[in-house]
Amino acid sequence: MAKGRERIERLDRGIRARTRDMYALMSYAEIIYLIGPRIIPPILLLVFPLIISDPYWLLVMSYAAFYGVASISWDILGGFTGLVSFGHALFIGFGGYSAAILNAWYGVPIYLSIPLGALIGAGLGTLVFAPCLRTKGAYFSLASLVAPLVMIGVIYASAEILGGEEGIYGMANPFNDVQWYYIFTITLLVSFLVIRKVVYGKFGLILQAIRDNEPAVKASGINVVKYKLITLFISGVFASFVGALQAHRLAFVGPTFFNLLHSVSIIAMSTLGGIATIVGPALGAYILVILTEYLRILQDVRMLLYAIILIILLIFRPEGLFRYLERIYNTFERKVVEE
Amino acid sequence: MILKIDNLHKRFGGIKAIDDVSFTVNEGEIIAVVGPNGAGKTTLLNLISGFIKPDKGKILFKGRDITGMSPSKIAELGIARTFQIPRPLHKLPTIFNIVIPLLSPRVKRLTGGVGDELVRAIDILEEVGFERDSDYIRKPAGLLPHGYLKRIELARALALRPEILLLDELLSGLSRPEVTSILPLLTRLKDRGFTIIMVEHRVRDVSAIADRMIVLNEGVKIMEGTPEEVMTNEKVIEIYVGRRGELA
Numbered sequence: 164m165a166k167g168r169e170r171i172e173r174l175d176r177g178i179r180a181r182t183r184d185m186y187a188l189m190s191y192a193e194i195i196y197l198i199g200p201r202i203i204p205p206i207l208l209l210v211f212p213l214i215i216s217d218p219y220w221l222l223v224m225s226y227a228a229f230y231g232v233a234s235i236s237w238d239i240l241g242g243f244t245g246l247v248s249f250g251h252a253l254f255i256g257f258g259g260y261s262a263a264i265l266n267a268w269y270g271v272p273i274y275l276s277i278p279l280g281a282l283i284g285a286g287l288g289t290l291v292f293a294p295c296l297r298t299k300g301a302y303f304s305l306a307s308l309v310a311p312l313v314m315i316g317v318i319y320a321s322a323e324i325l326g327g328e329e330g331i332y333g334m335a336n337p338f339n340d341v342q343w344y345y346i347f348t349i350t351l352l353v354s355f356l357v358i359r360k361v362v363y364g365k366f367g368l369i370l371q372a373i374r375d376n377e378p379a380v381k382a383s384g385i386n387v388v389k390y391k392l393i394t395l396f397i398s399g400v401f402a403s404f405v406g407a408l409q410a411h412r413l414a415f416v417g418p419t420f421f422n423l424l425h426s427v428s429i430i431a432m433s434t435l436g437g438i439a440t441i442v443g444p445a446l447g448a449y450i451l452v453i454l455t456e457y458l459r460i461l462q463d464v465r466m467l468l469y470a471i472i473l474i475i476l477l478i479f480r481p482e483g484l485f486r487y488l489e490r491i492y493n494t495f496e497r498k499v500v501e502e
Numbered sequence: 503m504i505l506k507i508d509n510l511h512k513r514f515g516g517i518k519a520i521d522d523v524s525f526t527v528n529e530g531e532i533i534a535v536v537g538p539n540g541a542g543k544t545t546l547l548n549l550i551s552g553f554i555k556p557d558k559g560k561i562l563f564k565g566r567d568i569t570g571m572s573p574s575k576i577a578e579l580g581i582a583r584t585f586q587i588p589r590p591l592h593k594l595p596t597i598f599n600i601v602i603p604l605l606s607p608r609v610k611r612l613t614g615g616v617g618d619e620l621v622r623a624i625d626i627l628e629e630v631g632f633e634r635d636s637d638y639i640r641k642p643a644g645l646l647p648h649g650y651l652k653r654i655e656l657a658r659a660l661a662l663r664p665e666i667l668l669l670d671e672l673l674s675g676l677s678r679p680e681v682t683s684i685l686p687l688l689t690r691l692k693d694r695g696f697t698i699i700m701v702e703h704r705v706r707d708v709s710a711i712a713d714r715m716i717v718l719n720e721g722v723k724i725m726e727g728t729p730e731e732v733m734t735n736e737k738v739i740e741i742y743v744g745r746r747g748e749l750a
């Protein structure tokens with residue numbers, strides 16, 4: 164066979180051209196190209212404590228995983244269903260308080276108080292958000308923004324029932340830093356897999372249809388309100404779950420769980436990473452949390468910096484970092500010899 | 503009688519959009535609701551499909567009162583509609599626009615949930631005039647030309663396997679060849695047992711296929727009759743074109 168001309172081809176194109184929907188791989192380069200980005204980040208997260216055992220950084224990375232779960236759960240609502248919630252902290256707070264009350268007051272053991280707290284928290288949050296569903300678009304965002312703030316007021320006003328400003332103390336915390344790191348990180352990985360399964364199936368297709376054109380979905384004989392409520396609940400379970408974890412980890416839950424900062428950070432992280440990509444919001448969470456640590460000296464000025472970063476990003480990379488990185492990654496090339 | 507509209511009233515502020523309209527629809531009929539702009543035709547369709555609620559009056563579907571039910575519930579019962587201004591799921595590929603109604607509880611109930619939605623969606627798209635292997639089926643629906651968006655509207659309604667099809671100005675904005683290709687399709691649908699209520703501006707086109715016509719003007723039903731009766735009625739001609747001669 165005569166040696167042909169050499170030609171440059173994009174790695175992904177070659178794989179795609181040979182295989183429609185099925186992967187028939189021809190080289191190790193292709194195998195690494197395909198599974199590398201899917202395998203390496205989780206492995207790095209799992210071996211992180213073996214490399215860096217500084218409890219400070221374990222704490223930071225646990226926080227990042229906490230925000231990661233909250234952000235990807237927000238993405239189901241904001242990214243896929245078009246319910247841009249500005250009050251996702253409501254679920255974190257409800258989850259935290261539910262687990263705290265179950266464990267500290269009723270003696271429910273930790274392995275039950277956390278999942279039960281997640282379910283109760285998601286249920287309560289869905290109940291509160293349900294009336295907001297009557298509004299659409301920006302009006303929903305505004306209505307949802309207020310919900311957690313109202314809860315802070317409720318907690319301040321009911322010192323005897325919910326512990327007021329002091330919060331609730333004394334939840335079981337049987338784990339050390341490394342264990343907590345793994346609990347948060349594995350929660351993130353599992354949440355990611357579950358949520359991806361949900362949004363890329365038939366259920367997720369209906370959610371995207373609702374985001375695209377609600378009347379068309381109604382005319383298709385699908386109960387839009389029912390789907391929105393189910394989505395609120397699913398999204399809420401994950402956010403409430405990490406809220407419950409956090410309550411146990413700190414052995415404290417207080418009005419700060421409903422803080423506006425949580426809600427806003429989640430949106431900032433999702434926007435940074437890329438809305439409606441699932442993996443993007445988690446990426447955004449790690450970037451912003453780690454950045455926050457390095458910028459601690461700047462104190463409150465860093466909020467201003469966040470805003471500037473976000474504005475720049477929205478102008479130049481509105482699709483988010485993940486889509487951008489994905490595009491760059493897909494331009495890996497190789498040489499092909501033409502026959 | 504499959505549908506009965508009984509003394510329907512709807513006001514928007516001071517305007518009577520629908521003023522005491524009553525009529526009945528028999529199974530397997532094509533009914534054309536015609537009238538000049540602002541006559542209340544689309545309002546009537548919105549009332550039947552549940553997108554707006556009447557102030558007074560009743561809508562009975564197969565003897566069951568469906569007045570005030572939600573749009574999805576009415577669609578679920580078997581009354582499907584199209585929109586005058588197409589409402590595609592613009593970011594999703596065309597084929598998924600048809601998969602969505604196939605995932606509705608109604609279709610799942612009627613088919614027993616067999617699950618081959620993509621195959622059935624292509625069949626339905628072909629029925630309304632898409633080429634089976636055209637690019638348009640995979641493209642985001644928002645990128646399609648107007649004529650195809652109208653066909654998506656029809657395909658979405660058909661996918662629901664409805665008993666009554668409510669077509670809101672399906673022919674508006676279509677070119678002459680497009681109209682002549684859709685009209686026989688509607689007759690075919692009628693032959694297959696669909697009841698069709700079409701709101702139309704193009705009186706002459708629908709008079710060719712309608713069994714009965716209802717004329718609305720300023721929310722009031724002016725007359726009802728066969729296309730010949732309506733087309734030759736002095737009052738209708740006067741309202742519709744202002745002077746004699748333009749309808750013919």
